[in-house]
Amino acid sequence: MIWRKARNCEAVPLAELEPAGFEEFREAVAAGVRAGFRISALFGCPERRLGGEEGRIRIFAALTDDFSGLVLLACSSVRESFQSLTPDCPQAHMFEREIHEQWGPRPEGHPWLKPVRFHDSYEGGRKSPEVGCADFFRIHGEEVHEVAVGPVHAGIIEPGHFRFQCHGENVHHLEISLGYQHRGVERALAGGPDRRTIHLMETLAGDTTAGHAAAYCQALEALAGRTAPPAALSLRGIALELERMANHTGDLGALANDVGYLPTASFCGRLRGDFLNMTALLCGNRFGRGLVAPFGSSFGLDGRMAADLTRRLDSTFKDVENAAGLLWDTSSVMSRFEGTGRISTEACLDLGIVGPAARASGVDRDVRRDFPSGVFRFVQIPVSTWETGDVFGRAIVRWLEIRRSAEFVRRVAASMPAGDRVAASAPALAPSAIAVSLVEGWRGEICHAAVTDRAGKFAVYKVVDPSFHNWFGLAMALRGQQISDFPLCNKSFNLSYCGHDL
Amino acid sequence: MFDEIAARIRQGKRTIAFPRGEPVLPELFRGLPAFGAGKCAAGCRRCMDACPCGAIEAGDGKPAVDMGKCLFCTDCAAACGTGGIGFSREHRIAASRRGDLIFRGGPPPEVLALGGDRGILKRSFKLRQVSAAGCNACEADVNVLNTVVFDLGRFGVQFVASPRHADGILVTGPVSRNMLLGLKKTWEAVPSPKAVIAVGACAISGGIFAGGEVMNGVDGVLPVDLYVPGCPPHPITILDGILRLLGRAG
Numbered sequence: 001m002i003w004r005k006a007r008n009c010e011a012v013p014l015a016e017l018e019p020a021g022f023e024e025f026r027e028a029v030a031a032g033v034r035a036g037f038r039i040s041a042l043f044g045c046p047e048r049r050l051g052g053e054e055g056r057i058r059i060f061a062a063l064t065d066d067f068s069g070l071v072l073l074a075c076s077s078v079r080e081s082f083q084s085l086t087p088d089c090p091q092a093h094m095f096e097r098e099i100h101e102q103w104g105p106r107p108e109g110h111p112w113l114k115p116v117r118f119h120d121s122y123e124g125g126r127k128s129p130e131v132g133c134a135d136f137f138r139i140h141g142e143e144v145h146e147v148a149v150g151p152v153h154a155g156i157i158e159p160g161h162f163r164f165q166c167h168g169e170n171v172h173h174l175e176i177s178l179g180y181q182h183r184g185v186e187r188a189l190a191g192g193p194d195r196r197t198i199h200l201m202e203t204l205a206g207d208t209t210a211g212h213a214a215a216y217c218q219a220l221e222a223l224a225g226r227t228a229p230p231a232a233l234s235l236r237g238i239a240l241e242l243e244r245m246a247n248h249t250g251d252l253g254a255l256a257n258d259v260g261y262l263p264t265a266s267f268c269g270r271l272r273g274d275f276l277n278m279t280a281l282l283c284g285n286r287f288g289r290g291l292v293a294p295f296g297s298s299f300g301l302d303g304r305m306a307a308d309l310t311r312r313l314d315s316t317f318k319d320v321e322n323a324a325g326l327l328w329d330t331s332s333v334m335s336r337f338e339g340t341g342r343i344s345t346e347a348c349l350d351l352g353i354v355g356p357a358a359r360a361s362g363v364d365r366d367v368r369r370d371f372p373s374g375v376f377r378f379v380q381i382p383v384s385t386w387e388t389g390d391v392f393g394r395a396i397v398r399w400l401e402i403r404r405s406a407e408f409v410r411r412v413a414a415s416m417p418a419g420d421r422v423a424a425s426a427p428a429l430a431p432s433a434i435a436v437s438l439v440e441g442w443r444g445e446i447c448h449a450a451v452t453d454r455a456g457k458f459a460v461y462k463v464v465d466p467s468f469h470n471w472f473g474l475a476m477a478l479r480g481q482q483i484s485d486f487p488l489c490n491k492s493f494n495l496s497y498c499g500h501d502l
Numbered sequence: 503m504f505d506e507i508a509a510r511i512r513q514g515k516r517t518i519a520f521p522r523g524e525p526v527l528p529e530l531f532r533g534l535p536a537f538g539a540g541k542c543a544a545g546c547r548r549c550m551d552a553c554p555c556g557a558i559e560a561g562d563g564k565p566a567v568d569m570g571k572c573l574f575c576t577d578c579a580a581a582c583g584t585g586g587i588g589f590s591r592e593h594r595i596a597a598s599r600r601g602d603l604i605f606r607g608g609p610p611p612e613v614l615a616l617g618g619d620r621g622i623l624k625r626s627f628k629l630r631q632v633s634a635a636g637c638n639a640c641e642a643d644v645n646v647l648n649t650v651v652f653d654l655g656r657f658g659v660q661f662v663a664s665p666r667h668a669d670g671i672l673v674t675g676p677v678s679r680n681m682l683l684g685l686k687k688t689w690e691a692v693p694s695p696k697a698v699i700a701v702g703a704c705a706i707s708g709g710i711f712a713g714g715e716v717m718n719g720v721d722g723v724l725p726v727d728l729y730v731p732g733c734p735p736h737p738i739t740i741l742d743g744i745l746r747l748l749g750r751a752g
Contacts, residue, residue: 117680118680119679119680119715131679131680131683151681151684152632152684152688154663154664155631155661155663156631156633156641156644156645156648156661157633157641158633158636158638158641159632159633159634159681159684179680180635180678180680180681180684181633181635181636181675181678181680181681182635182678182679182680182715183635183676183678183711183714183715183716184711184714184715184716185711185714187714187715188711188714195552195553195554195577196554196555196710198554199554199555199573199575199710200710200711203637203639203704203709203710203711203733204637205637205638206636206637206638206639206640206641206642206734207637207638207639207642209639263506263509263510266649266650267509267513269646269648269649269650269651270513270516270649270650270651272646273646273649273651277528280528280530280531281528281529281530282530283530284528284529284530284531284532285532285574286643286734286736287639287642287734289573289574289575289733290575290576298576298580299530319512319513322509322512322513323509323513326505326506326509329505496638497638498635498636498637498638501635501678
């Protein structure tokens with residue numbers, strides 16, 4: 001058995017993770033996925049940075065078991081190529097494309113080995129094709145046509161390219177080609193941590209500032225063998241749930257807008273801002289910049305602020321309840337939501353879909369319950385699921401989560417621990433170790449995997465935004481739909497471009 | 503329908519009085535940099551060394567902050583520890599000239615109203631937004647100007663879907679290599695006379711991504727008429743900048 005079992009945020013010495021032969025590694029990952037585990041991360045790191053042989057790439061796998069709450073770690077080492085896992089295990093498809101694009105080794109037998117982000121490789125000098133120039137999947141036949149959308153979209157949104165294969169209004173296939181937002185974040189993170197690191201985390205996906213910052217802080221604290229003070233952990237929990245409520249509320253409004261139901265669209269536009277202003281109450285910034293910091297933050301929540309926060313939360317929550325309630329009571333909205341953009345439970349499980357999109361298809365998974373860390377070990381949030389897997393399912397799950405997050409914030413704000421906000425000193429990181437940190441961001445599981453070199457610096461810092469798993473879910477949801485329903489389906493997932501492109 | 507009317511009454515009128523009335527900003531709002539009354543200790547570079555973006559020049563007795571690079575993150579204030587550097591609650595920090603963003607104290611920078619043939623944009627200004635590797639925070643706080651709270655439409659300013667319908671573009675993000683062509687093509691598709699607004703530290707200087715796989719902002723790619731600093735800027739700061747660019751705010 002090649003697995004080293006670990007907990008969320010446990011630093012594991014690389015010495016306890018001997019590279020397995022690739023065939024054994026491949027079989028173990030495939031068997032793990034067959035047994036119901038998920039691939040939370042599968043990534044490469046040059047052996048040179050770990051004191052190994054020049055020209056080889058270490059491949060790390062982090063599988064997660066939602067039932068036992070364990071993270072299963074294993075690794076192997078490859079040179080120019082390896083046998084692709086994807087034919088046996090579709091969840092691996094993006095990860096293998098990424099390994100090839102970043103480091104060079106070729107997954108032989110990969111069914112569609114296309115660029116992920118269109119950048120030159122970090123090792124081996126492989127040049128990327130021009131962005132968007134890929135071998136798109138095509139359907140041929142009479143009256144079949146192709147619709148290309150983007151990278152610049154008709155709104156204030158991030159860029160990406162969508163290619164639809166249509167027959168009349170009917171979409172047979174949607175291919176999503178991203179990379180326009182690629183800023184080279186992972187390359188900038190290697191060699192860290194340094195004074196830029198936390199700010200790169202906060203801007204990985206700006207709407208998930210608290211989520212990515214929290215995942216980073218946990219990874220760093222695990223490697224340093226030090227936790228943040230209880231007051232900082234509570235504040236982190238509040239920041240995460242405010243972020244969730246803000247985005248979910250905004251999404252309910254945007255869904256209403258996309259079916260032309262303006263009352264809720266208008267109300268939720270304002271209410272989303274009210275949640276952001278609650279975050280600004282805590283730290284001065286609407287997105288929580290600086291609120292979540294390694295080993296604790298200088299920002300805190302005193303009694304007066306807690307009372308103000310709770311008062312605002314109660315008032316805003318009632319207005320959200322009112323605005324969201326209109327959706328469920330309006331038959332013209334419901335007829336557009338119900339049955340649109342359905343994705344089956346099986347497809348979610350096969351593709352490793354996470355977050356509200358998975359929960360709306362009856363997949364009962366939530367990092368806050370399954371891999372609890374920080375304040376979530378002490379204050380539980382019930383998991384919200386729905387069975388229909390359609391736009392309505394993804395909308396109602398958001399509303400259920402808003403309710404439960406509001407309850408959580410009230411509870412935590414009412415019992416803020418006393419004591420220090422920041423740990424006394426920041427110790428050095430464990431050398432030659434790996435820590436996997438999981439956080440339930442508002443879009444789903446955020447996975448950060450930090451691997452340190454012999455000097456205790458990041459040999460590689462892997463970021464897996466929930467969007468990395470879920471973009472393909474959107475493509476699946478569009479199959480057999482009308483192309484005119486794309487905006488609605490897209491909004492019901494509301495995925496991150498920059499979180500994917502890094 | 504009665505439910506909608508009841509909800510409308512319940513949710514109330516939410517449009518803010520700005521620019522006639524003063525905006526309501528959070529108590530901890532981080533606006534225009536502020537410096538302590540006294541001089542810095544000779545040779546002290548703590549704020550400069552702590553800055554993640556190299557935005558601070560620890561000069562002779564007083565630091566200078568390049569707001570075009572600044573994330574308004576408070577790392578400098580924490581490193582200083584003597585109150586020598588920090589942030590005020592002044593939200594008017596947009597500027598017409600890049601050089602004016604280097605702040606050494608004194609009044610906020612100046613925004614010059616569009617003149618010449620661009621003066622006609624004053625009462626009807628249509629913008630095409632281009633996210634060029636923005637992290638979706640600037641985008642979100644530009645988007646929020648369309649909500650009932652800010653009601654951008656009342657100023658004759660509107661975000662449109664096509665560059666052909668636009669009088670200018672508002673750019674966010676450090677301009678990734680992969681968005682360079684998309685940005686240029688969008689700009690070329692906008693008919694003259696036209697203007698460029700760069701929103702956020704990334705769009706002005708590359709921000710935290712400067713030196714990575716990006717173009718370090720819009721400067722050098724397109725001629726910028728208005729710089730709005732912040733990470734992200736508060737919506738009020740963006741709105742104030744746009745209104746002053748149009749010569750419509752006192």
